[in-house]
Amino acid sequence: MTGRADRSVLLIVCGGIAAYKALDLIRRLGEQGIRVRTVLTEAGARFVTPMALQALSGERVFTDLFSLTDESEMGHIALSRASDLIVVCPATANMLARMATGQADDLATTVLLATDTPVLVAPAMNVRMWEHPATQANVATLRARGVEFVGPDTGRMACNETGPGRLAEPDAILAAIVHRLDGERPLAGRRALVTAGPTHEPVDPVRYLANRSSGTQGYAIARLLAEAGADVTLVSGPTTLPDPPGMHVIRIETAREMLAACTSALPCDIAVCAAAVADWHIAAATQKIKKTDDGRPPELRLSPNPDILATLSRSASARPRLVIGFAAETEHVIAHATAKRLRKGCDWIVANDVSPATGIMGGTENEVTLIDASGAEHWPRLDKTQVARRLVARIATFMHTQPETEIT
Template identity: 65%
Template structure:
């Protein structure tokens, strides 16, 4: 859906600028034209030659370049694009935008544009968490500026936490979402994501290691293809994608109620890692140790089976029901049996044994199982898994 689209890409000054080179390549693969703008600080990390070679276009750098003003003034440059993308968006660039400063080409373009702006922030985690940056972020969002990321991870400075720029494919998905229409326009897709928290008492609960990253990526990819997405999520470690109708829940029972309230839908993707069991009677107060030293006895009961409930609906069933099977052994056998037992159309099977690093990680390796057989996908970024699955869903609903 990016064919013929014109993206004005502003590359800020940060170590993540190297990712902008891959972003240019990904955008051009999808048919987009990229007009690059390199800040002075950005030029310390990537060269104008490398940017120009990948973009197949001139790199704009200076505000007061008379040749450029004669050929294409900065006002025209800022308005001839379909979308402005800032990657990496540094704390300095965000502060300039929030306060309406226009002292260089990049900030002037951002102030003069009448198009939507998407930021991919990248900075040291302390800078990201600083009150000033968070105030600027809140102001920019209130102004209608879109954001993607930042992600958690290890920084170039050696610290760990939020501040890493989103991966290029994640940014591509966000760009597609920002540009609107696609093959799923007019379709309603329900997506569940994240873990559920089943209370033991007011301070303890049963959960699992799901980060919600894959479900969030799928929801974002569906939005990018034009779908209206209802996103029902448990307490996930990742932020929900832009453009969804968000329904936040904690328990499996709440998730089932939210799913039923969101129907009807054209398709439903059940990517949530729902707890299989819950405590029959959660304690009203914190459970204390007693003098005997014996642990409390907890009585469990099964949680509702959300996937089977929807897949086996007698009326109002979505045309396409997709489940996930996170397994640690005999993955394909268990997943194939689950598809038949639950009554869903597709199962996305993945191996989440500890050695894979998939549960809570940035990548996934899945097999798509349907009545037509099994299709093994290579290990790839979760954003790319989401894009492929969204495209398959679009084709199935066409």
């Protein structure tokens, strides 16, 4: 057993077939010496019993917001603040919606609304429910408020459908809980720069050149670097995503503005260039370009944008210890990405296939290959947060095993 001896978790068990895995999670938490109190929702009680939860946790199970006995011994306000971490497992689509909208119509939601304790949720639901825009909007809202997520995994579910929505395995949830409780921050003291989103290159005052990047992958990387203890600067092109908490965010429009923002963020230890930067810009017209009577299109002269990844990689005075680029390709993904890594001079390239059929550009999942000097490592299709978690873990390992270079 590692960590403090007095660690405690409040586990909220919601309704869903995956609720039975909460029993295994309680057992594993107990083996780590972590005290577990449980709140069981009305729907959750249709899948697991209070007696089973109590037998495994050795603690009373709380179910009723209006129980006078419970309110006299531990009111919902006290319950919401009596543990080091609140874990919602499984977190159903309904619970995520109620959390995002601030409902407080039962004990679980009242506890969540009244708490200032960190919250970790482990979602579990049908793939269509997870992918629905309403659920994704709720997830984005909760993440922006600092709620942490573990999973969901991709796989076959009880409904016989396959895709993202499967509850993360108890080992993974346990690891996330222990990481949060023990304050493991492997990148504490490191400075990181992350670029994310598209750039908009103006054609005239009302038009621009852009791409379909949503910024989701870059934002997830920035958030998890910050959770790992890094001092993060996020340079973001235009997106609809809220600023992630706990970092310095610089909003830009063009590639030239992004380069200037990146340069101002140096020196740093880690640079992750996840933005989909436009390759070209135009000498923008000062007035809206009008159609001509003959219908001929205007002549647009393209000029190359600065190469941000190459600039950071080849900086003689302030090169980060680790420079990571992204390669969004539609054909010959590995060959093109490998050539790009050598051409740009970066340490790693994260390559992915963004052909329209993949749904990756602008979507919630990614399937990447990590390429470095030793070769290529393919990762399975994952939620973009899971991709970010893997990448940040790899970054932390690199920073602890490679020779140290002083950042001045």
